[in-house]
Amino acid sequence: MIKLGFNFLIVVLLVLVLVFTWRTKRREKWERAGLCYSCGAIPTTTDRHGRICADCVQTRTIQRWLGGCMALVIAAIAAWVYWPR
Numbered sequence: 001m002i003k004l005g006f007n008f009l010i011v012v013l014l015v016l017v018l019v020f021t022w023r024t025k026r027r028e029k030w031e032r033a034g035l036c037y038s039c040g041a042i043p044t045t046t047d048r049h050g051r052i053c054a055d056c057v058q059t060r061t062i063q064r065w066l067g068g069c070m071a072l073v074i075a076a077i078a079a080w081v082y083w084p085r
Contacts, residue, residue, distance in 0.1 A: 027037050036043045036053040043051035 026040075030040045031037050031050055034043070034051065035041065036056055037050045038052055038056040041053040041055070044054045045052060045057065047057070
């Protein structure tokens with residue numbers, strides 16, 4: 001049973017390495033072409049990483065707010081469940 005879990009972990013890590021390698025190559029191609037490094041569209045602004053389009057900026061803002069709200073909800077549920085009585 002442990003060998004099956006170890007093999008699954010190795011396969012997952014291999015897939016992650018392949019995906020991140022593919023994304024890095026795609027991102028580098030877009031950066032060389034002067035396009036948005038996130039989606040490949042025509043950029044409208046720059047950030048600390050390079051050129052980025054307005055849609056990607058808005059998407060990242062929404063994702064960060066959503067992540068913060070989810071963290072607050074999880075913390076509230078954890079405090080409610082584990083708070084000593």
